[in-house]
Amino acid sequence: MNIVACFKRVPTTEAQVKVSAEGTGLATEGLQYMISFYDEIALEEAVRTREAQGGEVTVLTIGPSEASKEMRECLAKGADKGVLLTDPNWMSRDCRATARALAGEIGRLGADIVFVGRVATDRDNAAVGPMAATYLGWPCVTDVIGLELSEGRGTARRETEAGIETVTFPLPAVITCNKGLNEPRYAGLKGIMQAKKKPLEEQPCEEIANQAQVLSVELPPPRGEGRIVGTGVDAVPALIEALQNEAQVL
Amino acid sequence: MATIVVFVEHGNGSAKRASLECMGAAHATGAEVVAVVTGAGAADVAQTLGSSGAQRVVVLAGGEPYSADAAASGVAEIVRAEGATACLAAATADGKDLLPRVGAHLDSVVFTDCTGFAASGEGFELTRPWLAGKCIATLTSAAPVTCATTRLNVFAVVESGGSAAVTTMDAAAEPKAVVSAIEAKPSGKLDVMEAPVVVSGGRGLKEAGNFELIEKLAEAFGNAAVGASRAVVDAGWRPHSEQVGQTGKTVSPQLYIAVAISGAIQHLAGMKTSKVIVAINKDADAPIFKVADYGIVGDAFEILPALAEAVKAAKAGA
Numbered sequence: 206m207n208i209v210a211c212f213k214r215v216p217t218t219e220a221q222v223k224v225s226a227e228g229t230g231l232a233t234e235g236l237q238y239m240i241s242f243y244d245e246i247a248l249e250e251a252v253r254t255r256e257a258q259g260g261e262v263t264v265l266t267i268g269p270s271e272a273s274k275e276m277r278e279c280l281a282k283g284a285d286k287g288v289l290l291t292d293p294n295w296m297s298r299d300c301r302a303t304a305r306a307l308a309g310e311i312g313r314l315g316a317d318i319v320f321v322g323r324v325a326t327d328r329d330n331a332a333v334g335p336m337a338a339t340y341l342g343w344p345c346v347t348d349v350i351g352l353e354l355s356e357g358r359g360t361a362r363r364e365t366e367a368g369i370e371t372v373t374f375p376l377p378a379v380i381t382c383n384k385g386l387n388e389p390r391y392a393g394l395k396g397i398m399q400a401k402k403k404p405l406e407e408q409p410c411e412e413i414a415n416q417a418q419v420l421s422v423e424l425p426p427p428r429g430e431g432r433i434v435g436t437g438v439d440a441v442p443a444l445i446e447a448l449q450n451e452a453q454v455l
Numbered sequence: 456m457a458t459i460v461v462f463v464e465h466g467n468g469s470a471k472r473a474s475l476e477c478m479g480a481a482h483a484t485g486a487e488v489v490a491v492v493t494g495a496g497a498a499d500v501a502q503t504l505g506s507s508g509a510q511r512v513v514v515l516a517g518g519e520p521y522s523a524d525a526a527a528s529g530v531a532e533i534v535r536a537e538g539a540t541a542c543l544a545a546a547t548a549d550g551k552d553l554l555p556r557v558g559a560h561l562d563s564v565v566f567t568d569c570t571g572f573a574a575s576g577e578g579f580e581l582t583r584p585w586l587a588g589k590c591i592a593t594l595t596s597a598a599p600v601t602c603a604t605t606r607l608n609v610f611a612v613v614e615s616g617g618s619a620a621v622t623t624m625d626a627a628a629e630p631k632a633v634v635s636a637i638e639a640k641p642s643g644k645l646d647v648m649e650a651p652v653v654v655s656g657g658r659g660l661k662e663a664g665n666f667e668l669i670e671k672l673a674e675a676f677g678n679a680a681v682g683a684s685r686a687v688v689d690a691g692w693r694p695h696s697e698q699v700g701q702t703g704k705t706v707s708p709q710l711y712i713a714v715a716i717s718g719a720i721q722h723l724a725g726m727k728t729s730k731v732i733v734a735i736n737k738d739a740d741a742p743i744f745k746v747a748d749y750g751i752v753g754d755a756f757e758i759l760p761a762l763a764e765a766v767k768a769a770k771a772g773a
Contacts, residue, residue, distance in 0.1 A: 218701065218721060222589040242702055293654045300555070301564040301598070326701060327586055332555035332565045335523075336654040340558030344524055344631035347552045350695070360635075364696050366646040367466065368639040374632035384702055385695045416564040416598040420580070422590050428727070428746055433739070438751035438761045444733065445765045447749050451543070452731045454652075455769055 206260035209316040210251035212244035214268045217326040229419040246382040249389040251320045252283035261285045268295045272363025280400035281392035291411035299417035304336035306411045323381040334381035345379040346372045457486040462544040465500040473545035473607045475507045480610040482508035484574040494518030507685030508613030514623045522630030529627040546604035563598030570580045582664045587701045587724030645680040652710045655682030660713025663692035668759040675766040687738045700725035715755045718743025
């Protein structure tokens with residue numbers, strides 16, 4: 206199988222957020238980066254699929270040249286080769302520009318199945334997976350927590366408010382991965398050493414103008430001061446009073 | 456006047472509240488609202504949508520069983536036929552799954568989980584959180600159609616609309632991926648995203664069985680869902696569907712009660728836009744008290760039963 210795993214390079218979870226001087230983006234000075242949480246699950250699923258079905262895993266991202274660091278991490282965890290599409294404006298690239306470029310590369314790679322995280326933890330937009338699939342004319346199943354593949358078809362389970370849905374689909378397809386699909390492995394020393402020799406291609410990403418236009422980025426309004434209403438069981442009446450009369454939510 | 460197409464989800468004969476809120480967001484801009492419904496029971500639900508702000512309703516044939524790719528083709532067709540300048544859905548699991556596909560058909564960028572949506576000139580201005588709510592972005596779209604999903608519990612439902620003309624449209628495409636089965640949640644169990652009250656438990660509860668205290672408190676409210684921190688989900692005490700936080704769900708209920716949850720940044724990301732936050736924790740220095748409106752310092756095992764009784768009494772007295 207020709208398997209592709211896509212990831213996004215995102216600021217670390219602990220990152221202190223500062224707005225840029227222009228007020229239309231993030232200040233990037235001092236930011237550290239990581240592979241977005243759900244994309245680790247996608248990479249793991251890609252590697253497990255190769256282990257079960259045979260084939261090759263290509264890991265794909267749009268990012269700065271420095272993303273070769275995250276690429277080598279993916280290669281250390283079992284991907285066979287990497288394609289890094291470089292874009293100096295990668296941090297502000299919108300989901301349509303990203304999905305179109307990824308769809309183009311996925312088509313060129315001739316993939317049978319594509320794994321990507323359900324959402325990237327910087328923009329929380331959850332759009333690239335299903336958008337790219339639609340540009341490719343492929344089915345897509347999102348928020349997948351269980352997956353079986355055989356003979357050019359797949360069965361996936363996904364969580365919705367109503368419960369757990371089972372979705373059946375033909376390949377090729379895009380799968381967006383949710384927590385619970387698998388437990389991502391750690392790279393071992395052997396994997397890290399092997400990663401240095403695996404092919405990593407860097408090419409400029411297709412230039413596509415953003416449609417999303419950021420007017421401003423602001424820190425959220427602070428919540429009002431709260432208060433401790435008391436200690437232990439004795440505080441319960443005071444809490445009920447506050448919820449009923451002050452907050453009016455009871 | 457602009458036209459906005461809104462995809463409306465429904466179940467058991469009525470539209471989902473989240474979709475009605477989305478219609479409200481569209482209606483509030485002064486635009487003409489065209490609702491789209493599909494699947495079993497769609498024709499009946501279509502009749503109810505005028506009073507919630509739809510001027511017209513299109514029943515999209517098919518959707519039995521539901522296929523997101525087929526629905527997206529249909530919705531995009533309707534957007535084109537209507538000359539709509541925006542297409543919206545609620546930011547539910549299915550809404551967030553559908554809109555990006557519609558966006559791709561229309562070659563238009565998509566904005567997910569918007570907390571603000573307003574008319575602006577010929578187009579629209581949207582606000583949405585970035586970085587798990589660490590900052591708020593205000594944006595516009597240069598796309599032909601502004602495509603967005605609206606966050607739950609933010610927009611008002613239209614209470615006194617009029618009647619809507621209902622038409623039908625044939626399915627626009629053959630389905631590719633199809634829902635073949637649904638394992639429904641036990642009935643009566645409210646989803647953490649949709650409930651007006653969420654009672655959430657953390658690692659401080661010491662063992663899975665103690666979540667019974669959380670469940671009893673939720674029951675006392677009558678309209679509450681049970682939530683969980685990442686730690687208790689990772690420990691296998693609760694299912695991932697209950698997890699609130701950066702790698703779980705983002706919720707915005709009227710009342711969020713955090714019990715024995717320390718308040719790590721990743722958890723706060725999932726609940727800090729709740730209208731009222733209550734924290735119950737043994738540790739007076741727990742970070743959760745910094746975002747809580749009201750806090751009780753003490754032992755959850757003693758406090759929760761008393762609180763459940765008091766809530767029941769308060770509700771009975773009302």
